[in-house]
Ligand SMILES: [Ca+2]
C-alpha cells in the first residue's frame with residue numbers, strides 16, 4: 398500500500414493557526430502534531446497535489462481533539478466530489494473508503510455543507526491517502542458519493558439534516574421543509590452501482606406514504622406499500638438495478654408537510670468491478686493485427 402501523501406508535489410491549506418500548527422503537521426506520521434486552521438471553522442480545507450495522476454481508494458483521517466471536522470468532502474482534480482457519510486467528531490479517527498477508486502492529480506479535503514457544528518480552528522492530526530482498500534468492499538450502499546434532499550427543516554440546518562436519514566439512529570430523522578408530496582431524497586454515485594434493496598423507516602409524525610424510485614436512466618419502480626414507522630419496510634429490485642442514482646419520491650398516500658425519512662439502508666454491489674491496476678482499456682481494433 399502506498400501512502401500517497403508521501404509523494405505529493407505540493408500542499409496548500411485554507412490557513413495555518415500558527416507556526417506550531419502548519420499544514421505539514423497533517424502528514425508527518427505523528428499524532429503529537431496537528432495542522433489547525435486560523436479560525437476557518439466550516440470553511441477549512443487542505444489540498445494535496447501530485448505531479449502525475451494517482452488513484453485514491455481510501456482516506457484515513459484523525460481529527461484534532463478540540464474541534465469537530467464533521468462530514469469530510471473529498472474534491473478531485475476534475476471538480477467531482479465524494480462526501481463522507483459519517484461525521485468525524487472530536488478525537489476520532491475514521492477510514493473513508495471511496496465507493497469507487499478515483500484517479501486524480503489533487504485531493505482537497507473540506508467540510509460538506511450541512512455538516513454538524515465544526516468548531517473554530519478545524520484541522521487534522523493526520524491524513525493518510527491510500528491507493529488500496531483496507532476495508533473489505535461492502536454490499537452496503539447506504540453511503541453514496543452524494544446524498545441530496547429536496548430541502549431541510551429548518552432550512553438553516555439543525556436536527557433534521559439529510560445525514561439523519563443514514564446515521565443508524567431511529568431517535569432522529571431527516572425532514573423536509575414543508576415539501577409535502579414533493580419531498581425527495583436521492584443517493585448518487587460517481588460511477589455505476591448495482592442496487593438490490595432499499596429499506597426505509599418513516600418518521601412517526603409526518604408520513605411519507607408509498608414511495609416511487611427513480612433511477613439515473615429515468616426508469617421508475619413503485620413501492621407496493623407505504624413506508625412503516627414501526628420498523629423497516631424493504632423494497633426489492635429484481636433484477637438488481639444498475640444505476641448512478643436512486644431518488645425516492647412520494648407516489649401516493651401519506652400525510653403532513655415536513656415529510657422525511659427516519660432511516661434508510663441500501664444494499665447491492667459496486668459495479669462494474671474496478672479493473673486491475675494499470676490495465677489499459679483501448680479500442681478493440683488495436684488488438685487486431
Ligand atoms: Ca503518512
Ligand SMILES: [Ca+2]
Nearest residue numbers: 422427430522
Ligand atoms: Ca501529525
Ligand SMILES: [Ca+2]
Nearest residue numbers: 561566569659
Ligand atoms: Ca436517523
